[in-house]
Amino acid sequence: MSNLSSINKADISDFEKRVYLALLKVPKGQVVTYGALAKLAGFPGAARAVGSAMNKNPFAPSVACHRVVRSDGSVGEFAYGTKRKIAMLRKEGVRIEKERITDFKEIKIA
DNA sequence: CTATTGACGACAT
DNA sequence: CATGTCGCCAATA
Numbered sequence: 121m122s123n124l125s126s127i128n129k130a131d132i133s134d135f136e137k138r139v140y141l142a143l144l145k146v147p148k149g150q151v152v153t154y155g156a157l158a159k160l161a162g163f164p165g166a167a168r169a170v171g172s173a174m175n176k177n178p179f180a181p182s183v184a185c186h187r188v189v190r191s192d193g194s195v196g197e198f199a200y201g202t203k204r205k206i207a208m209l210r211k212e213g214v215r216i217e218k219e220r221i222t223d224f225k226e227i228k229i230a
Numbered sequence: 231c232t233a234t235t236g237a238c239g240a241c242a243t
Numbered sequence: 244c245a246t247g248t249c250g251c252c253a254a255t256a
Binding site: 168 | 252253
Binding site: 153154155158165166167168169170171172173174175177185188189190191192195196197198199202205 | 235236238239
């Protein structure tokens with residue numbers, strides 16, 4: 121099952137589908153803010169709602185929900201623990217220091 | 231339909 | 244830099 125087909129078939133809201141699909145575009149080693157992702161998904165301003173969607177995340181490893189961070193540079197929450205989230209991001213090459221993205225200003229996607 | 235809830239965000243203190 | 248407040252949005256009760 122490819123990620124894309126499972127998502128499209130999944131019994132979830134259109135909002136969530138778009139968010140998950142948009143997140144698939146974010147390459148490894150790069151991060152997006154909840155707000156930016158919301159915008160990419162076509163729901164500008166729905167940063168908080170995106171967070172809720174990530175929390176549900178029915179496609180755990182497939183959808184890289186750990187690449188979504190806060191606009192202030194902090195990594196934000198994670199269903200399996202912030203600690204875990206940071207570890208995964210570092211493994212992908214994202215530089216983090218004290219729960220904060222070091223060169224966040226340069227990393228953040230439009 | 232209204233009220234509550236949260237992996238957020240901008241700003242003030 | 245660390246909190247607190249208030250606003251925001253879609254999901255859910």
